[in-house]
Amino acid sequence: MSGGDSADALLGVYKPQGPLFVKGEGVWLVADDGRRYLDFTSGIAVTALGHGHPEIADAIERAAATGLLHTSNLYRTAPARDLAAFLADRAGMDRVFFCNSGGEAIEASLKFARRWAGTNRGSEARDFVALRGSFHGRLFGSLAVTDRPGYREPFEPLMPGANFVDPTDPRSLERALDPERVTALILEPIQGEGGVRPLGTPFLRKARELTRERGILLILDEVQCGLGRTGRFTAHEEAGIRPDILALAKPLAGGLPMGAVLVTEEVAASLSPGDHGTTFGGGPFVSTVALAVTRRLSDPDLLSDVREKGEALRGMLERLQERKGGRITEIRGRGLMWGVELSGPSAPVVEHALDEGLLLVGAGPNVVRLLPPLTVSTHELERGVSLLGEALDATVDAGA
Numbered sequence: 208m209s210g211g212d213s214a215d216a217l218l219g220v221y222k223p224q225g226p227l228f229v230k231g232e233g234v235w236l237v238a239d240d241g242r243r244y245l246d247f248t249s250g251i252a253v254t255a256l257g258h259g260h261p262e263i264a265d266a267i268e269r270a271a272a273t274g275l276l277h278t279s280n281l282y283r284t285a286p287a288r289d290l291a292a293f294l295a296d297r298a299g300m301d302r303v304f305f306c307n308s309g310g311e312a313i314e315a316s317l318k319f320a321r322r323w324a325g326t327n328r329g330s331e332a333r334d335f336v337a338l339r340g341s342f343h344g345r346l347f348g349s350l351a352v353t354d355r356p357g358y359r360e361p362f363e364p365l366m367p368g369a370n371f372v373d374p375t376d377p378r379s380l381e382r383a384l385d386p387e388r389v390t391a392l393i394l395e396p397i398q399g400e401g402g403v404r405p406l407g408t409p410f411l412r413k414a415r416e417l418t419r420e421r422g423i424l425l426i427l428d429e430v431q432c433g434l435g436r437t438g439r440f441t442a443h444e445e446a447g448i449r450p451d452i453l454a455l456a457k458p459l460a461g462g463l464p465m466g467a468v469l470v471t472e473e474v475a476a477s478l479s480p481g482d483h484g485t486t487f488g489g490g491p492f493v494s495t496v497a498l499a500v501t502r503r504l505s506d507p508d509l510l511s512d513v514r515e516k517g518e519a520l521r522g523m524l525e526r527l528q529e530r531k532g533g534r535i536t537e538i539r540g541r542g543l544m545w546g547v548e549l550s551g552p553s554a555p556v557v558e559h560a561l562d563e564g565l566l567l568v569g570a571g572p573n574v575v576r577l578l579p580p581l582t583v584s585t586h587e588l589e590r591g592v593s594l595l596g597e598a599l600d601a602t603v604d605a606g607a
């Protein structure tokens with residue numbers, strides 16, 4: 208077998224490391240040797256309520272007891288109907304399309320935008336503008352609007368018509384948003400894989416203002432930063448803007464695969480039966496679980512707790528930065544989504560942290576990302592930051 212561990216039949220497109228996990232308990236994962244690991248990845252922003260949350264277990268049991276795992280979208284089910292109504296209401300949007308992942312949510316968003324443009328803007332405006340540092344997924348459309356040459360180039364040609372602008376240069380955004388050519392601007396309110404970079408309220412408002420003036424759609428990719436992660440139900444809420452299309456996924460069903468695209472009535476009006484579809488999207492089982500998860504993630508008490516703990520975490524990271532001299536060059540984030548930019552590579556630090564019992568994930572070559580479950584305690588945050596400090600020390604010693 209090539210491209211992976213010869214004892215393993217899994218395709219070698221991942222590099223899974225270390226322990227074999229057998230159990231999850233809150234913010235902790237337990238390996239087959241009984242060792243416990245503090246999970247500051249949440250499975251890359253997925254398990255927002257932690258592992259083994261009783262409300263998720265209960266929803267899974269209830270959903271299983273109905274015997275209704277799947278019907279296809281040939282038929283309607285109550286869980287999908289109720290979840291769509293809840294999400295649309297809570298996010299201030301009008302209609303919802305369900306799919307099975309973040310990449311699929313972006314793919315659908317791009318298609319919906321083109322369909323809207325076909326109806327409202329004539330055939331010329333087909334292009335997309337995306338931002339430098341963006342990550343929107345690995346499918347041919349979502350990859351085309353992703354600014355990662357290493358991920359893109361081996362698979363070209365991708366979807367044509369994607370152009371990138373530098374988010375720190377508002378002039379280039381103004382120039383790129385040509386109403387003759389551009390269907391939509393797509394962006395993450397906080398860029399995740401690109402290094403945890405919040406775009407900030409002024410930028411988001413400017414993007415909304417320009418797109419609205421020019422008749423261009425605004426697609427917000429909140430696959431990673433949405434659904435409570437920033438201490439708001441949607442990350443853009445703080446900027447007081449409304450997108451035309453909003454993509455959600457990762458934490459939506461608490462660890463089961465699900466994505467959703469929320470659109471305005473105007474975008475919805477351009478779509479007809481047959482324009483898009485998926486066999487599994489919005490199945491009754493996953494929708495029942497997602498309704499329980501999103502109800503909890505929209506709880507005002509949980510959200511204000513995330514904002515408070517986020518500020519506490521910011522303080523802990525700033526103190527760590529003071530103690531570690533020039534090792535930490537910048538700390539960025541919101542809520543419980545933080546990037547710690549290092550003077551050197553992040554991979555050795557992530558590796559050492561794993562040895563010490565802390566799960567972290569990189570975001571680009573020199574940023575360590577912290578994405579603990581939103582249910583993390585202050586004590587667990589302190590423990591995680593202390594282990595991160597130890598990993599920084601260990602990598603200095605290793606000459607990283």
Ligand SMILES: Cc1ncc(COP(=O)(O)O)c(C=O)c1O
Nearest residue numbers: 308309310342343344399430431
């Ligand atoms: C902002 C953003 N969009 C889209 C995706 C793609 O999601 P998925 O991996 O579920 O296809 C990701 C995944 O990391 C993401 O962070």
